[in-house]
Amino acid sequence: MQQFNSAASLLFIFLLIVLFPNISYAYLDPGTGSYFLQIVAAGFFACLFAVKLYWKKIKTFFRKPQKR
Amino acid sequence: MDSGLYNSLIDNNLLIEHTECDISITETLNCFKVIKPVNVPLISYPYEWCFSQLKDAALCTLRVQKKALKFNMSLKDCSAYNIQFFNGKPIFIDTLSFERYQEGKPWIAYKQFCQHFLAPLSLMAYKDVRLNQLLKIYIDGLPLDLTSELLPPMTKIKPSMLFHIHSHAKVQQKYSRAISLNDTKQVSRHGFAGLIDNLESSINKLACKRTVSEWGDYYQDTNYSETAFEHKKDLVSIFISKVAPQNVWDLGANIGIFSRIASDMGIPTISFDIDHNSVEANYVNSINLNEKNLLPLLVDINNPSPGIGWQNTERTSLLERGPTDLAIALALIHHLAISNNLPLEKIARFFASICKSLIIEFVPKEDSQVKRLLATRKDIFPDYGKSEFEKCFSLYFNKIEANSITDSHRSIYLFERNK
Numbered sequence: 001m002q003q004f005n006s007a008a009s010l011l012f013i014f015l016l017i018v019l020f021p022n023i024s025y026a027y028l029d030p031g032t033g034s035y036f037l038q039i040v041a042a043g044f045f046a047c048l049f050a051v052k053l054y055w056k057k058i059k060t061f062f063r064k065p066q067k068r
Numbered sequence: 069m070d071s072g073l074y075n076s077l078i079d080n081n082l083l084i085e086h087t088e089c090d091i092s093i094t095e096t097l098n099c100f101k102v103i104k105p106v107n108v109p110l111i112s113y114p115y116e117w118c119f120s121q122l123k124d125a126a127l128c129t130l131r132v133q134k135k136a137l138k139f140n141m142s143l144k145d146c147s148a149y150n151i152q153f154f155n156g157k158p159i160f161i162d163t164l165s166f167e168r169y170q171e172g173k174p175w176i177a178y179k180q181f182c183q184h185f186l187a188p189l190s191l192m193a194y195k196d197v198r199l200n201q202l203l204k205i206y207i208d209g210l211p212l213d214l215t216s217e218l219l220p221p222m223t224k225i226k227p228s229m230l231f232h233i234h235s236h237a238k239v240q241q242k243y244s245r246a247i248s249l250n251d252t253k254q255v256s257r258h259g260f261a262g263l264i265d266n267l268e269s270s271i272n273k274l275a276c277k278r279t280v281s282e283w284g285d286y287y288q289d290t291n292y293s294e295t296a297f298e299h300k301k302d303l304v305s306i307f308i309s310k311v312a313p314q315n316v317w318d319l320g321a322n323i324g325i326f327s328r329i330a331s332d333m334g335i336p337t338i339s340f341d342i343d344h345n346s347v348e349a350n351y352v353n354s355i356n357l358n359e360k361n362l363l364p365l366l367v368d369i370n371n372p373s374p375g376i377g378w379q380n381t382e383r384t385s386l387l388e389r390g391p392t393d394l395a396i397a398l399a400l401i402h403h404l405a406i407s408n409n410l411p412l413e414k415i416a417r418f419f420a421s422i423c424k425s426l427i428i429e430f431v432p433k434e435d436s437q438v439k440r441l442l443a444t445r446k447d448i449f450p451d452y453g454k455s456e457f458e459k460c461f462s463l464y465f466n467k468i469e470a471n472s473i474t475d476s477h478r479s480i481y482l483f484e485r486n487k
Contacts, residue, residue, distance in 0.1 A: 033239035034179035035254075041231065042174075042259030049262030 073139035073166065082132050084108070084154065084161045105163065106154075109315065109336050113383050114148040114184070115203040116365045116373060118347040119192045119276035120355075121158070122200065125151040126185035128158040130268045133177075137261060142169040146181035148209070149383070155360040174255045175263065179240075182232050183209025186270065190233060191215060193274040194223055197344045200366075207377050212237035228270035276348060283343035286322050290399075291436045296475040303471050304396070304427060305329050307482040310468070311425045313393030319369055320400040324350040324362060330396070331361035338392075339364040369400075370408050387422060395423035398480075402431040405452055406441045412452070412460040419483075420464035426483040430457050434477045454479070 051058070077083035089102040114122060128151060133143050143165050150162040187210040191199040195218055202210055216237040223229040255263075292300065308316070308330050318327040321339035323346050331337040339362060341347050350364035367373060372386040397419065404410045419426050431438055432454060458467070465483035472479045 031179045031240055033242065034182075034236065035174045037231075037236055037239050038174040038178060038259075038263060039254045042255040042263070045262030045266055046256055046258035047262075049258060049265050052265065 071139045071141065073136055073141055076135055076139070077132060077160070080131075080135070081157065082128060082135065082160055083163065084152075084159055086163055103163065105161065108152045108154055108161065110338055110363065111384070111389060112153060112363065112365055113203075113373065114188070115201055116367055116386075117200070118344055118351055118364065118366055119189070119197060119200070120348055120351050121153070121364075122148070122185065122189055122192075123271060123274065124355075125158045126181075126189065126271045127268065128160060129181065129185065130264060130271070132160045133264055134261075134268075136166055137169060137257075137264070140169050141166045142175065143167075143177050146177040146184060148184040148203070153363050156354055156358070156362060171257050172254055175260060178263070179212075179236070180209060181267065182212060182236055185209075186232055186267070187212060187215040189271065189274050190223065190229060191218055193277055194219055194229075195277070197277055197279055204373070204376060207382070212240060228266065228273070232267065232270060279345065281343050281345045283322060283341070283346050286346070287325070291476075292473075293475045296473050299474040300398070300429075300476075300478075300480065301326070301329065303473070303480045304398070307427045307469070307480070308333065308335070308394065308396075310482065311394050311427075313425065315392050316394045316396060317390070317392040317423065318396040318398075320397065320403070321350070321364070322346045323353070324364060326396060326398055327362060327364075328359075330394075331359060334361060336361050337363070340367040340369065342366070342368045342370075369404070390422045392423050394425045394427065395419060397426065397428040399429055399431065399437075399478075401428065401457075402435070402438045402441060406438065406449060409448075412456055413463065416460045416464050419461075420485055424485050426465060426481075426485075428461075428481050428483065429473075430454060430479050430481065432477050 074083070078085055084105045086103040086105040089104050091099065091102055114125070117125065125148060129143070129146055133146075136142055144167045145162070145165055147162075150160055150165060151158045152161050153159070183206075188200050188203055191202075191210070199218070202214075212233060216234045219229065219233065224234055290297075304326055313330075313335060316327070316330040316335050316337040318324070318330070318337060318339050321327045321341050322343070324331075324339040327337045327339040327350075339347075339350055341350070341364070344366060347364045347366045350362075354362045354364065367386060373383075375381055375385040375388065376383045401415065404415050405412060419428070433439070433442070433449075433452060461467070461481070461483060465485055468482040468484055470479055470481045
């Protein structure tokens with residue numbers, strides 16, 4: 001009887017997890033696809049941004065040896 | 069507020085100011101605070117904006133997000149309805165949209181930004197400028213898969229379009245439940261900043277697809293002599309001064325030559341026109357001149373913006389946002405009566421519903437432009453004439469003054485609505 005009860009509660013919890021989506025406190029539905037895209041490209045955008053920020057420094061670094 | 073972000077945004081004219089109110093004014097339940105933002109005189113919606121207005125709205129949103137990140141905050145939504153035009157420029161109005169930035173978490177508003185801004189702008193840039201009207205149907209921005217299908221194939225070789233639209237559309241379908249929202253350390257701060265920066269560059273690069281329209285060079289094609297044109301401007305100016313309105317709607321305003329008579333007097337004026345090229349030229353001009361009292365909007369008077377959204381009241385119809393103190397309808401009536409087959413009485417009734425005073429130009433059948441309209445169709449307008457016009461308008465208005473324009477068949481009337 002006890003085994004039946006624990007099996008039933010396990011099944012109930014399993015169904016609960018499977019049937020109901022994760023509780024989200026997000027204000028709007030971001031779409032998990034959009035999250036995936038950002039995760040995939042985060043590193044690339046970070047590099048691109050860093051290059052852009054330091055572009056002038058990189059330019060002067062490469063120019064100095066030529067001027068001598 | 070405490071972080072300093074609010075003051076920084078206000079100083080840069082990026083956010084609408086607000087004052088805090090006594091919490092007792094609200095009769096409802098528990099609330100944390102009551103705030104009262106500065107009033108925006110006329111609400112307008114993204115489907116009423118020309119390309120450059122939507123582009124500037126997008127850039128304003130990104131500027132707000134960039135600033136927020138500096139203060140460790142982030143926008144939790146990027147709806148185009150969070151922007152309004154105030155003193156001639158776009159301003160962010162959703163004061164409650166900010167949340168604390170959690171390093172590592174992806175940007176929740178990325179998809180919404182792409183749907184509300186990047187999608188319609190790219191369609192207007194690469195396909196057809198009229199596609200912004202899809203925003204009327206899709207109240208939460210254009211679906212990315214639809215945008216991807218509509219964009220020409222050559223956009224797939226443009227990196228920003230390929231990433232933010234085409235790939236973005238594909239991953240929406242593929243990955244529905246793969247990511248747990250509780251995982252942190254997925255998108256670094258630099259990655260986040262890089263994404264925002266890339267979106268900003270992408271938007272900046274977009275330019276409106278220029279179309280040839282009959283209205284683009286309107287003022288090269290009118291039938292006014294120089295004397296007639298100057299006389300018309302003088303009459304309009306005198307009539308506006310007589311009414312001394314608090315606000316003005318100029319219908320069929322084209323590039324806003326007559327709207328500027330009112331706005332230069334310091335009167336908040338809306339310039340409505342159906343033609344995108346005209347509204348675009350008007351807006352670009354107003355930005356260059358740093359005008360604060362003029363707002364050009366893209367509206368078809370024969371089919372003005374309806375109420376949309378929940379119960380058709382979430383975004384109000386254009387007519388419900390009136391009435392205005394003074395409406396100006398120059399060189400318009402023949403387009404309503406003849407091109408759109410509207411009886412004069414119906415036109416008069418329409419104007420009575422949208423304004424308290426009216427400056428209107430009557431264009432008779434003898435005028436060459438009306439002859440042009442009737443050249444390719446049967447004249448089924450036996451009553452269209454000055455006496456019928458005056459009779460129909462007298463049902464709803466008192467005639468204050470009427471003047472014929474020198475060197476022209478046309479006349480200008482100043483009406484005041486019957487009480």
